[in-house]
Amino acid sequence: MTSFQLEIQLVAVIVAGACALPGCFLVLRNMAMMSDAISHAILPGLVLAFFVTESLSSPLLLAGGAAVGVGTVALVELLRRTHLVREDAAIGLAFPAFFSVGVILIARYAGDVHLDTDAVLLGELALVPFDRWIAFGYDLGPQALYSMSMVGVLSALFVFLFYKELKLATFDAALAATLGFMPMLMHYALMALVSVTAVAAFDAVGSILVVALMVGPPAAAHLLTDRLDRMILIAIVLGIASAVSGYWFAHALDVSIAGSMAVAVGVAFLVAFLFAPARGLVAAHRRRAHQRWQFALKMLTIHLAQHEHRPDAFEECHVDHLQDHLRWDSGFAGEVVRQARQAGLVNLESSQLVLTAAGRHLAREAIVRD
Amino acid sequence: MEQLFTDYTLRTVALGAALLGAVSGALGTFAVLRRQSLLGDAISHAALPGIGLAFLVTGSKLPLVLMVGAALAGWLATALVIVITGASRVKYDSALGLVLSVFFGAGLVILTAIQKMPNAQQAGLEAFLFGQAAALVERDLATMSALGGVALLVAALLWKEFKVLAFDEDFGRSLGLPMRPLDFILTTLLVIAIVTGLQTVGVVLMSAMIVAPAAAARQWTNRLGRMVLIAMGFGIISGVAGAVISTSTARLPTGPTIVLCISGVVVVSILFAPGRGLIVRAIRHQLRSTRFQREAILMDLYQLALQHHRRDHPHAEAALQAMQPGGGKLRSQLKTLAAQGLVRQAGKQQWALTSKGIAACAQLHRDRS
Amino acid sequence: MLAAIEVRDLTVAYRDRPVLWDVDLSVPNGVLMAIVGPNGAGKTTLIKAILNLVTPSAGHVHIFGKPYASIKSIVGYVPQRGSVDWDFPANVLDVVLMGLYGRLGWIRRPGRTERAQAMEALEMAGIRHLAHRQISQLSGGQQQRVFLARALVQDATVYLMDEPFQGVDATTERAIIALLRDLRLGGKTVVAVHHDLQTVPDYFDEVLLLNVRRIACGPVPAVFTQENLGLTYGGRVAFLER
Numbered sequence: 001m002t003s004f005q006l007e008i009q010l011v012a013v014i015v016a017g018a019c020a021l022p023g024c025f026l027v028l029r030n031m032a033m034m035s036d037a038i039s040h041a042i043l044p045g046l047v048l049a050f051f052v053t054e055s056l057s058s059p060l061l062l063a064g065g066a067a068v069g070v071g072t073v074a075l076v077e078l079l080r081r082t083h084l085v086r087e088d089a090a091i092g093l094a095f096p097a098f099f100s101v102g103v104i105l106i107a108r109y110a111g112d113v114h115l116d117t118d119a120v121l122l123g124e125l126a127l128v129p130f131d132r133w134i135a136f137g138y139d140l141g142p143q144a145l146y147s148m149s150m151v152g153v154l155s156a157l158f159v160f161l162f163y164k165e166l167k168l169a170t171f172d173a174a175l176a177a178t179l180g181f182m183p184m185l186m187h188y189a190l191m192a193l194v195s196v197t198a199v200a201a202f203d204a205v206g207s208i209l210v211v212a213l214m215v216g217p218p219a220a221a222h223l224l225t226d227r228l229d230r231m232i233l234i235a236i237v238l239g240i241a242s243a244v245s246g247y248w249f250a251h252a253l254d255v256s257i258a259g260s261m262a263v264a265v266g267v268a269f270l271v272a273f274l275f276a277p278a279r280g281l282v283a284a285h286r287r288r289a290h291q292r293w294q295f296a297l298k299m300l301t302i303h304l305a306q307h308e309h310r311p312d313a314f315e316e317c318h319v320d321h322l323q324d325h326l327r328w329d330s331g332f333a334g335e336v337v338r339q340a341r342q343a344g345l346v347n348l349e350s351s352q353l354v355l356t357a358a359g360r361h362l363a364r365e366a367i368v369r370d
Numbered sequence: 371m372e373q374l375f376t377d378y379t380l381r382t383v384a385l386g387a388a389l390l391g392a393v394s395g396a397l398g399t400f401a402v403l404r405r406q407s408l409l410g411d412a413i414s415h416a417a418l419p420g421i422g423l424a425f426l427v428t429g430s431k432l433p434l435v436l437m438v439g440a441a442l443a444g445w446l447a448t449a450l451v452i453v454i455t456g457a458s459r460v461k462y463d464s465a466l467g468l469v470l471s472v473f474f475g476a477g478l479v480i481l482t483a484i485q486k487m488p489n490a491q492q493a494g495l496e497a498f499l500f501g502q503a504a505a506l507v508e509r510d511l512a513t514m515s516a517l518g519g520v521a522l523l524v525a526a527l528l529w530k531e532f533k534v535l536a537f538d539e540d541f542g543r544s545l546g547l548p549m550r551p552l553d554f555i556l557t558t559l560l561v562i563a564i565v566t567g568l569q570t571v572g573v574v575l576m577s578a579m580i581v582a583p584a585a586a587a588r589q590w591t592n593r594l595g596r597m598v599l600i601a602m603g604f605g606i607i608s609g610v611a612g613a614v615i616s617t618s619t620a621r622l623p624t625g626p627t628i629v630l631c632i633s634g635v636v637v638v639s640i641l642f643a644p645g646r647g648l649i650v651r652a653i654r655h656q657l658r659s660t661r662f663q664r665e666a667i668l669m670d671l672y673q674l675a676l677q678h679h680r681r682d683h684p685h686a687e688a689a690l691q692a693m694q695p696g697g698g699k700l701r702s703q704l705k706t707l708a709a710q711g712l713v714r715q716a717g718k719q720q721w722a723l724t725s726k727g728i729a730a731c732a733q734l735h736r737d738r739s
Numbered sequence: 740m741l742a743a744i745e746v747r748d749l750t751v752a753y754r755d756r757p758v759l760w761d762v763d764l765s766v767p768n769g770v771l772m773a774i775v776g777p778n779g780a781g782k783t784t785l786i787k788a789i790l791n792l793v794t795p796s797a798g799h800v801h802i803f804g805k806p807y808a809s810i811k812s813i814v815g816y817v818p819q820r821g822s823v824d825w826d827f828p829a830n831v832l833d834v835v836l837m838g839l840y841g842r843l844g845w846i847r848r849p850g851r852t853e854r855a856q857a858m859e860a861l862e863m864a865g866i867r868h869l870a871h872r873q874i875s876q877l878s879g880g881q882q883q884r885v886f887l888a889r890a891l892v893q894d895a896t897v898y899l900m901d902e903p904f905q906g907v908d909a910t911t912e913r914a915i916i917a918l919l920r921d922l923r924l925g926g927k928t929v930v931a932v933h934h935d936l937q938t939v940p941d942y943f944d945e946v947l948l949l950n951v952r953r954i955a956c957g958p959v960p961a962v963f964t965q966e967n968l969g970l971t972y973g974g975r976v977a978f979l980e981r
Contacts, residue, residue, distance in 0.1 A: 403824075403827060403828070527845075527846050528845075528846075529848070530837075530840050530843070530848060530849070531840070531845075533829075533833075533837070534837050534840055536827070537823055537824075537827050537829065537834070537837070538818065538822070538823045538837070540787070540790075540792050540816075540818055540822065541816060541818055541837065541889075542837075542840070543790075543791075543792055544790045544792065544811070544814065544816035545811065545837075545838075545840055545841030545893075546808075546811035546812070546841050547840065547841060588828060591828060592828050592829070592830065592873040592875075593828055593829065593830065593833070594827075594828045594829055594833070596828075597828045
């Protein structure tokens with residue numbers, strides 16, 4: 001591994017971590033699409049700041065981008081409050097307009113300088129090592145490493161310091177408000193953080209990978225745990241793993257690094273979606289299959305118990321009529337009866353199903369209260 | 371303007387943009403009303419790998435081939451969003467963000483792979499990012515109008531079914547209408563609408579063409595039919611305007627120009643639309659509160675007069691001011707009342723009710739009790 | 740006599756949780772029946788299961804002895820008022836006309852005949868004068884009347900109503916109950932989810948007390964007892980508490 005490769009991966013790893021932190025809260029607050037909106041809308045702020053400073057690493061860029069990002073959030077809120085458009089439409093209206101302004105500014109006035117539209121969307125991680133920070137004649141490494149680290153530390157600090165406020169504002173905004181935690185302030189602080197992260201990351205990884213890293217790892221982590229602190233840790237680990245594996249995939253096939261990382265995020269999510277121990281598709285399927293039988297056995301005993309010794313018992317408790325009364329197909333009904341007999345819940349007496357004491361007990365447990 | 375009909379490029383561009391505006395305006399109306407505004411964003415981003423794969427597999431750049439690829443990918447993305455939200459605790463917005471970014475990432479991977487291929491005429495696929503109206507040719511137009519025409523025709527034929535689907539799905543099902551297949555068809559039409567516009571606006575900004583015309587049109591009418599027509603109109607106007615401006619100006623990308631045009635229409639609609647527009651609402655609110663204030667002043671005079679043996683006895687402006695501590699424009703309000711013949715100035719800073727004013731006050735008094 | 744609605748052994752589960760458990764119900768023809776029970780008792784689910792809007796895990800529903808799918812046109816549905824977006828671009832007449840969509844068939848649009856029928860239904864609901872009003876400008880009571888008119892225009896035999904009295908003013912409540920009585924006079928059957936226990940004896944002939952299971956069902960004087968209400972609202976059903 002060359003030092004360039006190391007530097008690229010280092011930057012990617014920091015981006016992944018810095019995105020996962022605010023991303024967890026976005027996902028839990030059902031605002032994941034704000035990452036998409038903000039990461040697009042910051043563009044004009046960036047471009048204008050770039051025109052002023054003529055540098056891509058100036059802190060003014062961070063400020064400009066963050067201001068426009070928070071401005072977009074405020075605009076969406078403003079639009080929603082008019083009740084003329086709904087929130088999802090407000091988001092869908094605001095960010096394409098901002099993004100368009102940015103793209104046009106670039107196309108008209110930036111010419112062929114470093115800023116070009118492809119880089120905005122796609123980012124160019126491979127170029128990261130060429131933009132170095134050189135002080136007093138010493139090469140201190142790529143600039144992106146420093147800007148991203150700064151933002152990452154800022155995110156970590158914010159989440160660490162305001163952990164309980166964020167948690168409360170996320171799960172119970174009303175309670176947070178009554179306790180004086182100002183959930184609105186938390187909301188805008190979080191949005192500012194998302195904006196700053198998106199600005200710092202856009203040059204390296206592009207706006208789309210910012211979305212992937214902010215939404216994918218937290219969403220996958222949410223399938224793996226119910227605890228917020230673990231969710232954040234797992235999201236960071238998943239984000240980093242996706243970044244590194246995505247890099248080597250891109251390296252092997254010589255394709256877009258940012259694109260590969262986004263795909264790796266998708267793969268990570270897919271694995272969690274399918275195989276998460278408790279919430280994965282496979283586990284849920286297995287559990288459901290098991291519960292289906294339990295449920296069916298219980299239904300059978302209740303059905304028999306309710307019609308026992310009643311005039312319609314002959315009809316209702318006839319083994320061949322189960323499929324009509326319980327809406328079971330005959331194969332399933334046969335298997336349920338087989339299992340019920342095996343478990344000693346029912347006996348079969350001349351085509352009539354008769355509850356055993358154990359079966360009656362199960363039915364009573366299921367129905368009777370106290 | 372004349373050029374529109376003579377210049378081949380300009381005509382093609384304008385026709386393509388008009389098609390885009392009409393189709394996305396109509397289907398976008400349903401998407402916005404069904405709270406699928408951001409689904410359009412996911413579908414259009416997801417179309418990118420479809421375009422790349424279609425080219426990779428067939429080696430063809432025929433618009434139909436690319437559009438079919440885009441549509442299949444967009445449709446797959448929609449299905450994935452439904453599966454993810456249905457089978458796990460992942461919420462709709464997260465599923466959208468995830469599918470959107472992962473599909474787009476896959477698209478980038480495929481596009482960069484195509485670029486690296488020897489003798490691949492890859493140029494052209496990039497145009498799908500921000501759109502390139504100037505590159506539209508008649509063959510593209512034919513494909514777009516065929517697809518878009520079918521989408522509009524189906525929407526017209528299934529009009530009332532889509533209406534009930536958008537308003538009250540359960541009720542439609544209770545009527546015995548097959549709502550699930552209808553949902554499938556309407557979503558497919560949305561995918562077609564998006565795919566139709568990709569070449570002109572690009573995958574990144576196509577979602578705006580779904581949301582904006584509908585959101586603007588909603589402000590001008592309260593009827594679904596008119597909303598669809600107005601959205602189509604707005605879509606056509608801004609599509610043509612944006613495409614023509616960008617084609618005739620150097621270094622002006624098509625997609626963003628069209629988006630800015632339609633965004634302008636949205637701003638104008640939200641501000642100025644009669645009935646719902648913010649300015650109209652503010653004016654109406656202002657008029658009403660001024661009227662209330664005037665009535666309050668009139669009633670104050672009435673209260674003062676009731677304490678007096680003569681109803682038309684004049685009272686000092688200062689007294690009225692004291693009774694209306696918030697009412698800043700007392701003098702001008704009194705002048706308006708005088709112009710209406712309800713009060714008269716009886717000396718310096720002295721005002722009295724006229725007989726018409728007394729009658730009006732008595733009426734107000736009755737109305738309020 | 741054939742029951743208007745016959746529910747046998749109905750069990751509905753969302754994912755793995757039973758919402759309705761083994762419910763039997765027989766609604767005689769020509770009665771007003773209330774479905775009463777605490778929140779989460781499965782009242783709305785029962786209505787939706789009868790309408791085949793949710794798929795039961797077991798049991799079946801017959802309407803006049805036939806499965807729902809074959810006689811949809813004789814069942815009118817009044818959903819909860821809050822289940823739709825009232826800012827939808829439509830006026831009152833548009834919404835009422837939707838009641839005729841099932842009968843119209845594909846492609847055909849409502850014409851003059853349908854509009855006349857819709858106006859008649861609006862007249863019955865007492866809101867003919869609101870026909871061209873935008874639906875977002877309606878009060879809660881007026882919205883409820885619009886939904887009633889939409890069901891009336893179906894000219895159904897059986898009406899299923901989910902909380903028709905939810906959030907309406909006193910005048911509307913009286914108007915709606917008068918309308919329900921008119922329907923009963925015309926030989927129709929109405930089953931309504933109801934929240935206000937006090938008015939059950941005044942408004943309804945029969946009542947179903949529901950809490951996941953059927954607690955009791957029958958004529959109001961016989962069934963609507965303190966004891967049964969205690970059973971319905973007293974506690975949760977044992978098998979749910981695991």
